[in-house]
Amino acid sequence: SRLGILIVRHLKRLERVILGYLEVSDGPEEEARLGILETLQCTIEHAWPRMPCRLPVLLKALLRLLWDVHTERGPTPEPVRAALLHRATQCLILLDRCSQGHVKVLLEGVHRCCEENRVRECLRKVQEST
DSSP states (O other): OOSGGGGGGGHHHHHHHHHHHHHSOOSTTOHHHHHHHHHHHHHHHHSGGGSGGGHHHHHHHHHHHHHHHHHOOSSOOHHHHHHHHHHHHHHHHHHHHHTTTHHHHHHHHHHHHOOOHHHHHHHHHHHHOO
């Protein structure tokens, strides 16, 4: 937050860190994943002009996270799963806004073929966001 738009100087390195944290579950409370989603959200809000070029990588990572959270059958409590899904959905909505609706276009096919209700619900929220 303090860096504001100056975060763009560190985007390449920060992107690698964010992707690394999103890939790996860190236990039942998922504190690291929740924290990194908050960091991603803040980064998108401050560096939005630079996000469209990072869209393919971030979109793939967020979709993988949605799927992993839905399919993992570990000891993670339901409120933590819900928080992860919510924050990932919020990041997708922000990415859509800064890419002028490009995320919605890319997610159309995924939303139609996805049969998992929780993942579909997250994608529906992105599709219906303004």
